[in-house]
Amino acid sequence: MKKYNNTIKLLKQLDWKLIITLLMIFAYGLVILSSATHANQTGNYSRLIKQSVAFVLGIGMIAFMLAFDYNFIGQYYKELYIASVVLLAIVLIPGIGAIRGGARSTLDLGPLDLQTAELVKLTFILSYAKIVELKKGRMDNVKNIVRLLMYAAPIIGLLMAQPDLGTAIVFCCIIAAIIFTAGIDYKMLRRAIIVGVIALPLVYLCIDDYQQARITGFLHPEDTTIQGNYQVMQSNIAIGSGGLFGKGLFKGTQNQEDFLPIQDSDFIFAVVGEELGVVGMVALIALFAYFLYRMLKIAADSKDEYGTLVAVGVAGMFAYQIIQNIGMTVSLIPVTGVTLPFISYGGSSVLTSMANLGLVLNVCMRRKKINF
Numbered sequence: 001m002k003k004y005n006n007t008i009k010l011l012k013q014l015d016w017k018l019i020i021t022l023l024m025i026f027a028y029g030l031v032i033l034s035s036a037t038h039a040n041q042t043g044n045y046s047r048l049i050k051q052s053v054a055f056v057l058g059i060g061m062i063a064f065m066l067a068f069d070y071n072f073i074g075q076y077y078k079e080l081y082i083a084s085v086v087l088l089a090i091v092l093i094p095g096i097g098a099i100r101g102g103a104r105s106t107l108d109l110g111p112l113d114l115q116t117a118e119l120v121k122l123t124f125i126l127s128y129a130k131i132v133e134l135k136k137g138r139m140d141n142v143k144n145i146v147r148l149l150m151y152a153a154p155i156i157g158l159l160m161a162q163p164d165l166g167t168a169i170v171f172c173c174i175i176a177a178i179i180f181t182a183g184i185d186y187k188m189l190r191r192a193i194i195v196g197v198i199a200l201p202l203v204y205l206c207i208d209d210y211q212q213a214r215i216t217g218f219l220h221p222e223d224t225t226i227q228g229n230y231q232v233m234q235s236n237i238a239i240g241s242g243g244l245f246g247k248g249l250f251k252g253t254q255n256q257e258d259f260l261p262i263q264d265s266d267f268i269f270a271v272v273g274e275e276l277g278v279v280g281m282v283a284l285i286a287l288f289a290y291f292l293y294r295m296l297k298i299a300a301d302s303k304d305e306y307g308t309l310v311a312v313g314v315a316g317m318f319a320y321q322i323i324q325n326i327g328m329t330v331s332l333i334p335v336t337g338v339t340l341p342f343i344s345y346g347g348s349s350v351l352t353s354m355a356n357l358g359l360v361l362n363v364c365m366r367r368k369k370i371n372f
Helices: 002-012 016-036 046-066 070-074 077-090 116-133 142-161 165-182 186-206 209-219 229-242 268-301 305-329 347-365
Strands: 097-100 103-109 112-115
Touching: 016 046, 016 268, 016 347, 046 347, 070 116, 070 305, 070 347, 077 116, 077 142, 103 116, 112 116, 116 142, 116 165, 116 305, 116 347, 142 165, 142 186, 165 305, 229 268, 229 305, 268 305, 268 347, 305 347
Parallel strands: none
Antiparallel strands: 097 103, 103 112
């Protein structure tokens, strides 16, 4: 009975405002996805059903994540780090890894494609947050910072080998968020930023031709012969034609007549702009902003440093994906294959996003000590 009462106390400590915000975002996404998949015209609701099933399974994933104290999981950070490297390396083996979208980043499991990088987001955040926590108080030492970056290097290197620049940048944001929160010396941070800016031309020369084309296209948006520019132009037309209140749900011509590319995934935010207008876009952005705020509040209220770093790592991951996806649809950021969390179609993306959110709720639930 005592254990039952303590479990109830733990559940009461969950951030229900965050959970309600998640439900609102997902419901918003289902409505937009029903238009983006033309379910209203075809009567085919299979993708909506799959998205809903993935969300329900994701709730089960959250429940599973809550069953274990995050500090208990963190004890196995070395094993989690090794698992992260193995999962990213195994897809590079011909015959095991499948090529999807020009990148060898997926395991072909018959009816299911598993992009291992999605799973690694979870294992890496758990492991890297612990590695950084162990260096707490020594972040003003160049040697220690280099060591932290060396731990991250194999992960970024394997992602670039696939090649998957978009996901590599997601991991860079996770790494930056965790290190910054841990208390890196500001002088070192300033120097690192300067070095990073200087190194950008070298990075450009090292990436693949199609990735260079996306950057070139971003710098020359008027040239539709450059790969990716046509998609962005159609996205801008869709959003611009929506005006303040939009054309109405299921009434967007760019979307309904398939001028808008990949409208159920990468460019789904353009569907929001065309059919619901500025009001619809601002409403969705406001939901995402509050979603991120609740996670950062959980990080600030954590009972320990490890919990703070885990929550910040997840928040950094979500923040980049949201900013990148919305930014590329309105020509503010070069195009990458980063989807909009809980809005874009994709069962594996929903599942892994829910699992990572489970980490944040785990930290939230155990922010106060309860004696079992």
